[in-house]
Amino acid sequence: MMDTSFRAPPDAVIVIGAGLAGLLSAYLLEQQGQSVLLIESRERIGGRVLxxxxxxxxxxxxxxxxxxxxxxxxxxxxxxxxxxxxxxxxxxxxxxxxxxxxxxxxxxxxxxxxxxxxxxxxxxAAALLNALSARLERTQMLFNAQVTLIRHAPDNAVSVVVDGPQGQQQWRGSAAIITLPPRLLAERIRWEPELPASLTAQWQRSPTWMAxxxxxxxxxxxxxxxxxxxxxxxxxxxxxxxxxxxxxxxxxxxxxxxxxxxxxxxxxxxxxxxxxxxxxxxxxxxxxxxxxxxxxxxxxxxxxxDPHTATPADALPVNSHPTQPPRKLPAPWDALVYLGGSEFADDFNGYLEGAARSAEMVVQEWRGQALC
Incomplete structure (x- = not known):
């Protein structure tokens, strides 16, 4: 069972979002011997799975x-x-x-x-997520915790600022995996140093499937x-x-x-x-x-x-299935932060299959960078 009694070590990978992509990312990271801090803005796991x-x-x-x-x-x-x-x-x-x-x-x-x-x-469908959650042993979860800021730390690590039940907290990790839909990512989280405005604009134009x-x-x-x-x-x-x-x-x-x-x-x-x-x-x-x-x-x-799923833009009708928005981040983020989640999948965008594929994809990218 998941252990929630310890504070995440400073070399933990921070995973943002406890939907299928986030939970599977945490499970796969654990299989590599990695500790994980999993941050979720809701009071539950699952994301759009309910x-x-x-x-x-x-x-x-x-x-x-x-x-x-x-x-x-x-x-x-x-x-x-x-x-x-x-x-x-x-x-x-x-x-x-x-x-x-x-x-x-x-x-x-x-x-x-x-x-x-x-x-x-x-x-x-929650049986899939419950089964993954039950197998997590090196993952600490924070619920009702909204990530508002991501900073590039001087020692080439990642720190995140979180607003939660305990007020504002800052957590450090060796890397981060973000599994939020692109619109939420663009609207809810600030970056230091800032990302190109053209990149976040493309995320804002990317609909969240079924939102x-x-x-x-x-x-x-x-x-x-x-x-x-x-x-x-x-x-x-x-x-x-x-x-x-x-x-x-x-x-x-x-x-x-x-x-x-x-x-x-x-x-x-x-x-x-x-x-x-x-x-x-x-x-x-x-x-x-x-x-x-x-x-x-x-x-x-x-x-x-649901503010954890949709932005005001998602209230507008979507006439076509979403395509993969841009995932490539500029330096220094390209070796520290990995974008997953169903909308960022290379296939089956918006579906649970896409969420699972994206988790496997980002953990493979993280492992390749970790071995460099």
Whole structure:
């Protein structure tokens, strides 16, 4: 288990961000015998991975990413197997429904089956991060800690200034790995010496994938839609949910539906959470029958309202998938600071697969520099 009782030694590598890229970076660094200081602005690990429950004993539901495609997600498949995690296929048996703009509902007897196959982790996507966290032994974690400044130390090391529960603190490390999305990196952290304005401007123009989105999950006693011959898959031109799927657990006994909210972040803010939930439940009733309007509990996660994920710029619609923003840093930072995280991945940008690949990439870069 992770040891939080010691202060990080001065030669520790500082990892900023405890999402998948940060946790996997810390794990890989430990495999090289390296001590790590992992700094996270939230009160939890996970980043955009959030598997939550409404109350004790309730099933966990994914309010962030939930799917893995083993046929194409090579690194996620590797780490799931290495960590002993179990996957199960996304439920797609039965008819799908389509809601037209006038609220007319059409039933399609054959559900469109995703190829390659979509699978999910037993215990939610957070099971992957929890398994990594449980294996950390030389990593100290700081939660609710916001890095505001990175300095180049005179002895060619890195120092970071952190605002946290204990006030402002300064930590020193032999190097740093930053796994924040580029916009947060550009807007939240100052550098001494400063970075070129042209570089931070490019980061500010790089969208954070899914940061402007919202996801709703409704939990029920039973998957009643399956009994009616429905898969739980639905698409809508009316909204507010535009794409809906079965979110039940592997056994199907903990039943749930989830949907992506289609109205913009600005409209969501004007509408308010209560009205958005009410309209969404009314829509689920149109699609799946009156039982869908009375869930045991509902979760709505509006990522555009999460300051640890989104900036105001992320509330604007994104019309294309993000491409890799520039990662190369000028001297003296090029041998001290390494940029990871899903958006900085060389492939699968924005996805969990990209986050895993980026962690492997930055630790390999760090190791190559450490051996010089």
């Amino acid at each position: 598997s939550d429950a409404a109350h004790t004993g309730a099933p966990f539901v994914d309010l962030g990413p939930s799917w893995v495609w083993p046929e194409i997600n090579e690194r996620l498949s590797h780490w799931s197997a290495t960590l002993g995690l179990k996957l199960f296929a996304q439920h797609q048996h039965g008819a799908a429904v389509m809601e037209m703009q006038n609220h007319a509902v059409l039933r399609q007897e054959t559900t469109y089956v995703q190829v390659p196959s979509s699978q999910r982790w037993e215990g939610g 402007g989105q919202a996801k709703l999950v409704a939990s029920y006693k039973t998957p009643f839609w399956r009994e009616a011959g429905l898969s739980g898959d639905a698409a809508s031109k009316a909204g507010p949910l535009v794409e809906i799927h079965d979110a039940s657990d592997a056994s199907g006994l903990s039943a749930a539906l989830f949907g992506f909210v289609g109205v913009s972040a600005s409209w969501r803010a004007k509408m308010g959470e209560a009205e958005l939930v009410q309209r969404s439940l009314q829509q689920l009733g149109r699609l799946f029958g009156p039982e869908a309007t009375a869930p045991e509990w509902v979760h709505l996660k509006d990522w555009a309202q």
